[in-house]
Amino acid sequence: MAPFAWRPYLPILVFLCHTAAHLHASEVIPGTDELVYNGFFKADLNLDGSALLINDLLSLTNMPDGTNGHAFCSYPLSFQRIPGGSISSFSTTFVVTIGFRRYKGHGLAFMLSSTNDISDNSAGQFLGLPSSSSDDHVFFAVELDTVLNPEFKDIDNNHVGINVDSLLSVESHTAGFYDSSGDFKSVELRSGKPVQVWVDYDSKSYRLNVTLALYSMPKPELPLLSTPLNLSSLLSLSSLYAGFSAASDKFTSDHYVLGWSFKLDGEAQPLDYSQLPLGLVKDLKHHSRFQYSGEMTILGAPTIIPAVVLIALAVLICRYLRNRKEDKEFEIMCGPPSFTYKELFTATDGFNDKLLLGKGGFGRVYEGVLSNSAQSIAIKRVSPESKQGKREFMAEIAILGRVRHRNLVQLLGYCRYKKELLLVYDCMPNGSLDKYLYNKGKPVLDWAQRLSIIKGVASGLCYLHEDWERVIIHRDIKASNVLLDNSMKGRLSDFGLARFHDHGVDAHTTRVAGTWGYIAPELARLGKATKATDVFAFGIFMIEVVCGRQPIGMAVDGGEPFVLADWVLSMWKSGSVTGAVDPKLEDYDQEDAELVLKLGLLCSHSLPKLRPCMRLVMLYLERGARLNEFCPASLSVDPDEDKEIDHVLCSSGASTITVLSGGR
Template sequence: MAVFMRLGLSASDDFTYNGFKGVNLSMDGLAGITSDGLLMLTNATSHAMSHALFPSPLRFKKSQTDNVLSFSTTFVFAIIPEYQKLGSGGFTFVLSPSKDLTKASTDYLLGIVNMTSNGNASNHILAVEFDTWDSPQAYDINNNHVGIDINSIISNYSTPAGFTSDDDGKFQNLTLLSGKPMQVWIEYNGTNMQFNVTLAPLWKPKPKIALLSPTINLSSIVLDHMYVGFSASVGTLHSNHYILGWSFTMDGQAPELNLSSLPPLPQDLTSSEKKRKNLLPWLPLTLLIVPLTIAGAILMLARRKKVSELHDDWELEFESNRFPYEQLYKATRGFKEKYLLGIGGFGRVYRGVLPASKVEVAVKRVSHESKQGVREFVAEIVSLGKLRHRNLVQLLGYCRCKGELLLVYEYMPNGSLDKYLFSETEQSLDWSLRFQIIKGVASGLQYLHEGWDQVVIHRDIKASNVLLDGDMNGRLGDFGLARLYDHGAPPRTTSVVGTPGFLAPELARTCKVTTSSDVFAFGAFLLEVACGRRAIETNKQGLEQVLVEWVFANWKMGTTHETKDPRLGQDYVSEELDLVLKLGLFCSHPSPSARPSMRQITQFLNRDVPLPEMLPCQCHGGDIDSYMKQNDGIEAY
C-alpha cells in the first residue's frame, strides 16, 4: 500500500491497493479476498449482497460549515455473469456515514438502502452505480448503465456504460457484463462542485471527456467523516463482481494503479470463453470427421438438460395445476428475447402460445432456490389459481425446474397500465376509461380481501401490475408476492417487499402485511392514475418528490386540481377527479386504523356513500398531515 500525506489530512486518507492480499477492509455478506488477491464482492449465490469498506472513516470536511473537500479515486473491476448478457443487480462505489450497511437489501437495491429507507435524506448515502439490471422500481434507463445515486437507488444522473474516444470523438459502448476488466475514475472538485465519472477498458488511457459530469453540491449529503468502499447485490441470477485494484486520495489526484501487477481473474470463470475461441478454427473439420449422429446426440442431451424438471412426491396433489416445462419452452420459443414482455425485480415475463390449445399465455420465470418453504409457496400459488374475478388476471398454473418457478398467467393483449400513464409514445387514456379501470381494480381487490375463502394480501399494487385485457378492462395481476391468511387470523410477520412509494409506513415497524397495507398502496395507485405521475419522481430541482406528499400539499393550498394529469385536458368529470384525488389521500393515511376498507372504497367510488370531509391536522412527520373528520364513525359504513 502506498501512502501520501497532505496538509490537514491523516495518512490514512490516501491509499493504493494493487491487489488486496493482506489488505484490511471492513467486509460483510459475500465479500472476501481470494487467494490471488482479488476483492470478490459476490459469488455464485442469488438474492444476496456484500460490502467492502476502508476500515476507518475519512475526513471530508474541515468543519461542519465547510464545503466538501475534493476527492479522487480510481479502481479496476470486472463482472462475470452466470449467463452471458443476463445481469441481475450490480455494484457501487459508495460513501456512507456508517460501515454497517447490513440493513440494506439485495436484488435491484444494490446493497445501499432497503424498501423503507430508500430516498430518505437521513441516509447521507452517495453512490456511483454500475448496474446490469433494468429495474422498473428504480426507473433505470437500461440494463447496462452507470448512475450517480443520492440517498436512493433511483439515480439522479445516469447514462449507458461507455466512453468517448479521444481519437475520433465518437461514443463507444462498453458491456459491463463482458467479464473484461474496466477502469473507473471518480473525481469531485470541492471548489466548482463538478462530479466526474469516467469509464474505459483496461490499459486504455483515461478519456478526456467524462461519462458523467454534473455539478452537485454535496454539502448536505456528505458528512464530516464518511466511510468509502464498495457495495454489491444480486437477484434471481448471480454474477461474480470483482475489484482488482483501488486507489483513493483526499484533496488531490488518486495515484495511478500499477496495472501490470493487478491479480488475474479466476481461470475457471474465463477459460471456457478462451476454449470456445480456440475450438472455432477446428470446428468445420471436426464436423466433417465426426458423424452427424454424435452431434445430434449432443443436441438431444443438451435439450433434455434444458427441459429437466423437479418433481417431489408432495406435488402429486397439485399435478392438475402443473405445466410440463417442455410445453412452456415450446410456447415461448425457448424463452427468446423477442417474446419478452417485461422485466421486474422478481423475474422476467414472456409471451407464449400453448402448442396444443393455441391459448396465449404469459409465463413468468421466478427464482426459488429455497428447499424449505417451496411446498408452502406452491400450495399458495395453486390456491391463487382458484381465484375467479373479472378484474383479476387468472393464474393458470406453475412449473418447477432447476431452482426456478414458472408461473403461467392468462395473456393480457393491451399490456400494463403504466405505459399508458407514463410513456410519451403511447396514447393517453381519457378520464372515463381511467375511472372505469380504477373501479375495476377496487372491485378485484375487495374480492381478494373479503370475497374468497381466505384473505389474500397482494403486496404489490401499482400501475405496472394492472394489466389491460382486450376490452381495456383493468385486471390486477402479478401475485408473486401475495400472502394468504384465514379470515379472522392475525397477520404473520414476513419480509418487507414491494415498491418504494407504495409501502405503508407501519411495515417498517411491524413487518406484518395486512389489508390496510394493501389499501395504502391502492391510494398511491389512485394518485398515479389521476396525476399521470409515478409514486416517486425527481423534480426540477433534482430532489425526489413523493406523489402523496405533493398532492396533499396542493390540497392544503386548495390547488388539488392542478395535480391532475395535464394530458387529460378539459375532458374529465370534475367531481370524479376530485373524489379520486381525495380518496387517494384518505387511503394513504399514515395510521392503518384510519384508512377505509376496500368495501368502503368501492362504495365511495360508486357514490353509494359520500366521502367524509377532510380536515388537516399534523400527524405524519410534519410533512403529510391527515385529514378525516369522521374517522371514528367510518367503520359503520
C-alpha cells in the same frame, strides 16, 4: 519438509519476491472523509486475526484451522457532523478475489461497525461477522457469501447479501450483473477471478444500491440490489469504522482485497486499475498450485482415480436426490404441473420472438394459443437467473391458482422444464396500465376508463383483504402490475411478493418488499407488511391514474425531484385539488376526480390507523358511503406528536369517516 509445513511462510516468501513498492498507491485524503487505496502498501489499517498486508495486497485469511480476519480504517468516520443534524450519504467501491486454493473460500463482507475490535465472531460460514448484536456493537455489512449454510438450505451459496445487526440478510441476490440490455449475467465468486463491488447509500431517500461486475468492467447502470433501507440509527453514532471481514473454516481459504475507495457525501473515486496488485495475486495462485500438485504426487494415481470416480458418483446422486426433493416440495405447495413443455412450445410456435409480449428481470412473456382449445394465453418464461427466486414464483402459483375474481389476472397453471419455470395466464391483450399512462404511442385513457380501472383494482384488492378464505397482502400494487383485458378493465397481477395469513391474525412478513414510491412509511421503518400498507400503495396508485404522473419523478419545469402525493396536497392547499388532474384529459367529472384524489390522499396517510380499509374505499368509490369533508392539514399529522386522533372504523356497515385535524 512435510507438504503443509511451509504454508504459513508463503506470504513472507511472496513478499520477498515483490520488492517494488508502489508508494503512491494508498491515499487518505485529509479533511474530506475520503479513502483511496489503489493497493495497500503501508496502508493505515487496523488488522486483527489472520489479516495481514502482503506488500500491496490486503489478505484477510490465508491460514487453515478456522481463522478469521478483519481490517478497518484506523480512525473512525463521522456520518453526522453536527449532533441532531443531517446524516451523510456514502459511496464505496472495492476489488476482491475469493478462493484459489483446493478448498474454496467462504466469502467476505464490507462493514460499517461501531467498533473495530470484533471479538464476538465465528469462523467459516459466518464470514467473521458478529454472531449477535448488542447495545454497544451494531453493524451494517454487504456480504459476498460463497458457502451454503446448512440451517438455511434455500439461501444461494454464491450470493450478495445486505445485513443489518444480523447474520440473516435483509435482501440478497445471486452474484452477477445486468448488462446494457437488461439481461442478467451470473458471476462465480469462488472462481478466484477479481470482481468489483460498488455500494451507494442515499441518506435522504433511504435507498441502498449494491452493484457487482467483473474486474475492470465499467459499472453497470442497473444495480444488482436496490432496496429501501433506513440506516439513520447506525449512521448517527458518534463514530463508525469502515472495513472488511472474512473467515475460513477448517481448511485454507483465500480472501484478498486489491483496492478500496470510500467517500462521504459524494461518489467514491474510481480505482486506478494499473496500480492494483493483480500480479501479486497471480503469484500467490501459482505457489498454491505448486503446493497442491505436490500433494497429488504423494497420493499416487492408483489411489486418486477410484476416489475421483466415487466423488463424481456421489455428487451425481446428491444432485438427483436434491432435484427430486425440490420437485416434491414444489408439487406439495403448488400442485402437479398443468401443462407440458411440448404444449407450450407448440402454443408459441417454438417461443417465436414475433409472439414476444415483453421481458423483464424475471425472463420473457409470450402470447400463445393452446392447440386443443384455441384459448389465448400468456406464458411467463422464467429464466434460471431471474431476479425473483423460486420461492416468489411458488407463492404466486399457490395464491393465484386458488383465487377467482374478475379483477385479478387468472393463473391457468404452470410447467417445469429442466431449470425453467413457465407460468400460464389468461392473455391480457392490452398489456399493462403504465404503458397507457406514460407511452406516447398509446391512446389516452378517458375519464370513464380510468375510473373503471380504479374501481376494478379496488374490488380485486377488497376481495384479497376481506372476502377470500384468508387475508392476502399483495405488497406490490403499482400501475405496471395492473393489466388491461379486452374491455380495458383493470386486473391486478404479479403475486410474486404476496403473502397470506388467517383473518384476525397479524401478518408475519418482516422483509421490506415493494416498489419505491408506493412503500408506506411504517413499512420502510419496520419492514412489516399489512393490509394498511397495501391501502397506502393503492392510494398512491389512484392519484397516479388521475394525474398521469409517476409517484416519484421530476417536476414539469425540469426542477427538483418531487413526490406526487405531496404535490397533489399542495394543489389542494392552494385552492384546487383538481388542478392536479392529467392535462391530457379533455373531459372529466370534476366531482368524481375530486373524490378520487382526496380518497387517494387519505389512503396514503402517514398514519396507518387513519387509512380506510378496502371495503370502505369501495363504498366511497361506488357512492355507497359519503366521505366527510376534511381539511388538508389533517393529512399532516406528525406520528411523534402526542395528539388525540379518532380511529378509522372499518366495517361493511360504516358509512362515514372522521379525521380530526392534528397538523404539525
